[in-house]
Amino acid sequence: MAETQTPARPAPPAARSERPTAPARRRRPPRATAGTARLAALLVSPTLLVLGVVVLYPTIVALQQSLYGTRRLDPKTGFVEDSEPFVGLQNFAAIFDEAGSRFWNAFWNTTFLTVTTVLLETLIGVAMALIMHRAFRGRALVRASILIPWAIPTAVTGLLWRWIFHSDGIANALIGHQVLWTTEGFHAKVAVIVADVWKTAPFVGLLVLAGLQVIPDEVYEAARIDGAGVLRRFRHITLPLVKPALLVAVLFRTLDALRMFDLPYILIGAQKTSVETLSMLAQDQAANVRFGPASAYAVLLFVYVFLIALAFVRLLGADIVGDDGKSARRRRRLPRRPQGVAA
């Protein structure tokens, strides 16, 4: 997106610098022999094995479990059946019938909370990063203090904000009006958003700060000589150059926010329709010994998260793999050829 808006200017380094250096860079290392390939396979196999055990296996089991229903009570004996009945895709189809309203409520809650929190966190996080990036006295202290919310466990954050949003809490004292934040209603969503933004904006700030620090000063210097103002420098230099870092930060936050569980659970409460997210719904089903529907909801959440991650990677070009490490290398070389940017 940003690339099309800035065709002439600070050319995304990745696209620009590729051509001249290509012949030299492109030369591949000598072809791997069968022996080294085997060694390579051997060396990565422990990683693959661990991934298989901790990632692949639970996923497959969850998928399989989602095809089973709920055990019923045998009215004659008074005991619950021994095994769960196979119901095929019924658990998934259930979201379209009457009982599905709870799923859709959770789905929209999840989406709403994700969009609002990530948006606010990005804005505030970028602002934080710009402040932290500035050279001023006490910078180390500011950096450390901005990061404190991120370092606090979410459960503790939830308790902390529950006191703040208590009926006699400081939030009500500040606004001078009693809002019962932890009851059902839109205000409960607001409470969750405020607490989540407070907690995770520093994360965005930290990642963006890392992105800011690799932008060389010469680029700004050249732009200043060319007469670019503060806003212009921000739009045409800072934003495009920090975009890779920013996108990764936003992607991670989005995926995290979609799985939001502990904050609404602790801050507002387990049974609150206003803030019930998909994770909470899946947990509630599992807690009531309905592993089939629980797995189905978890799988649906997985698909949702997966699609969003895919969209980020495909549409926005989020560079979560580090692009084979090439662009990173190029970026580091940039300082030596500032004319390519200032042109």
Place this chain on the structure above:
Amino acid sequence: MKTRTTRAVRSACAGLLGLTAVTACGTSGGAPPAAKAGTFEGRGPITYVAGKDTTGTVQAVLDRWNKAHPDEKVTFVQLPTDPDAQRQQMIQNAEIKSDAFTVLSLDAVWTTEFAAHRWVDRLPADRFPLGRMLDPIVGTATYRGGLYAVPATSDGGMLYYRTDLLRRAGIAEPPTTWAEMKADCAKVKKLPEAHGMSCYAGQFQKYEGLTVNVAEAVNSAGGTVTDARGRPHLDTPQAKAGLDFLVDAVRDGTVPKEAITYQEEDARQAFQAGKLIFERQWPYMYPLAAKKDGSSKVAGKFGVAPLPGLHGPGASSLGGHNLALTASAKNKATALDFIEFFTNEENQRFSLKYAPAAPTYASLYQDPALVKTYPYLPTLKRSILHAVPRPRVFRYGDLTAAVQRAAYAALTGEKSSVQALKDLQRALRHPMAE
């Protein structure tokens, strides 16, 4: 070619990020038919599994057992304080048929669920002195006529009231009906020292405590939430009268507005800060409110009475813990002896000395030494004798969620009490149907 592989790698990577979403779900297998009742064999070391013990009395009791039974030692497995987390770990242990947990300390409302799933064994009733325990308490440990657990502690709601204010307003006796309570409040509120006080509060946040309070209100009006077979009866005038007491109280300001955010601790703090004339609370508050170190403004100024009802004394819900035996456990002969030991009168007397609770034995409520420490005991006994256990259905989690949803909608004015009860009746018929 190159772009395609990168894309594939990227997509795979995105997939990995997404995968972390699917971790909350465990697996479950079918349980084999429960062991035939009466086969409690094997002696040796066992475990006792309960929530975190904040009083320190459990280990002392276990130490005494271990001293007397060096070959059948009991290890204390402490689970988190949060009851949901305890239940989840116990269910997981039962579902994988592990023998890690032997004797479980079950919340009274879980007993039905654990029995129906055959996660715990049916116990021989003649081994335990159930006849000396209060009947409603024993009721929480049975399922379909069989004993599945042995009550170790109980808990009942009581009406805490301000003796000083009532006396000054010329009221001799605490109220026994809701109407009396409201009339008493009107009198007390005319006193200058009652300025700004609210009449009554219970636990009305949308959580388990709300189910307790609503069930008490319905039972106190002569209604039933669910009958012995788990069928709901919420479309009755009695149920409506019960729920209406709470709904009207919220609407007309009998209870403070913020009471719909109250859990036990919030209500306790409000009472101890002198904001309430009456409060529905468990016995645990008694010693805390009586503390003379300045933390309680009502020390020496309050008393307890059985809960009021529509036409006379109301019916409390029951809390407490029952000891059950995991079906997949080993050394069940030892476990049975240990359950007998742990729940005996002597140990209850010992634990009671260090932490306020409701004993399960009738005699302990009259014990002069205990009554001196806990003056609430005779009142609590009356409360428990009138108590109705919370609904005993095998899907208690769904039931309590439905009750909370309906009652909270009625309390916050989102639905009329008639509509809320109608919806609740329909919601309960479905998941509880056998």
